[in-house]
Amino acid sequence: MGAGGTRFANRTYRMTAYAYTQSEQESDKSDRGLYMMEDQDGKSYYYRGSVSNNYVQFAGYYWRIIRQNGDGSVRLLYAGTSANAAGTGLQIRTNTFNSTRTTPRYVGYMYGSTLNTSYEQTHANENDSAIKTQLDSWYKTNIVDKGYSEYMADSGFCNDRSIYSGSDGVTTTASTYFGGYGRYINHEPSLICPQQNDLFTVSNTDGNQALTYPIGLITVDELILGGLADGYLNRLSYTYSSSHYWTMSPSYFNAAITSARELLAYSIGYVDIYANVTSTYGVRAVINLKADTPITKGIGTANDPYVVG
Numbered sequence: 190m191g192a193g194g195t196r197f198a199n200r201t202y203r204m205t206a207y208a209y210t211q212s213e214q215e216s217d218k219s220d221r222g223l224y225m226m227e228d229q230d231g232k233s234y235y236y237r238g239s240v241s242n243n244y245v246q247f248a249g250y251y252w253r254i255i256r257q258n259g260d261g262s263v264r265l266l267y268a269g270t271s272a273n274a275a276g277t278g279l280q281i282r283t284n285t286f287n288s289t290r291t292t293p294r295y296v297g298y299m300y301g302s303t304l305n306t307s308y309e310q311t312h313a314n315e316n317d318s319a320i321k322t323q324l325d326s327w328y329k330t331n332i333v334d335k336g337y338s339e340y341m342a343d344s345g346f347c348n349d350r351s352i353y354s355g356s357d358g359v360t361t362t363a364s365t366y367f368g369g370y371g372r373y374i375n376h377e378p379s380l381i382c383p384q385q386n387d388l389f390t391v392s393n394t395d396g397n398q399a400l401t402y403p404i405g406l407i408t409v410d411e412l413i414l415g416g417l418a419d420g421y422l423n424r425l426s427y428t429y430s431s432s433h434y435w436t437m438s439p440s441y442f443n444a445a446i447t448s449a450r451e452l453l454a455y456s457i458g459y460v461d462i463y464a465n466v467t468s469t470y471g472v473r474a475v476i477n478l479k480a481d482t483p484i485t486k487g488i489g490t491a492n493d494p495y496v497v498g
Contacts, residue, residue: 382396
């Protein structure tokens with residue numbers, strides 16, 4: 190009853206209790222530091238997480254050390270023209286991985302001329318991918334023509350086309366899932382390339398000797414080891430970029446839409462498994478420095494990087 194004897198209608202309110210759950214959205218799961226894992230040549234020491242002491246200045250550009258390979262050479266990831274580059278500044282350009290996506294062969298850094306026959310013919314190293322053509326051109330202009338070839342090691346780049354599950358890697362009527370896809374979803378990175386045909390080298394007989402120049406891309410395994418764990422966002426890893434960029438690791442061939450897909454470093458801090466090879470994303474070159482490359486100064490930070498030569 191209100192003032193003056195005014196009466197109000199009774200109202201009944203029903204309250205519903207909702208149970209909310211919380212989950213961690215972003216975390217550096219990478220335990221920052223230097224770690225060891227075997228590769229094809231021995232013990233490889235790789236950087237992981239939000240490290241800040243793996244900067245190198247070489248050939249007029251900045252790079253981040255991914256790892257010391259088992260043969261003693263040092264693998265570098267392109268990081269731009271300035272010490273604190275970000276986003277598109279971490280890329281040499283944007284490009285498709287391949288110009289066509291309609292068969293499994295187009296997950297290859299190189300691919301075969303013969304369609305829908307044997308696995309060996311489909312994944313023969315006879316034709317350059319679109320991204321290899323661009324990387325070769327960049328290398329010729331910025332490494333060869335400027336006299337830096339003497340520092341380069343032929344340690345190889347893994348474009349793993351081994352089959353994880355599904356079909357045979359040849360047919361377009363059934364889907365095929367490749368090795369890197371399996372290792373990513375199962376949290377089982379490896380630095381050993383499963384097939385000699387997929388280890389791209391120039392003259393190193395451990396690999397396929399199909400390259401013109403010793404340049405490639407980061408693998409999904411190196412991204413995982415660097416801190417991009419499946420199921421979490423991680424913008425703290427040194428491999429993170431606010432712009433998507435390609436890896437060298439095939440993901441799968443989707444038969445339903447005839448689409449070859451490559452694994453991608455995604456811009457919000459995880460690995461994407463769905464990138465069509467005909468999409469345009471960032472290209473971050475990877476090279477290897479010889480084990481005896483001289484370092485003239487620096488402590489490896491962004492403002493005082495290791496300086497080569």
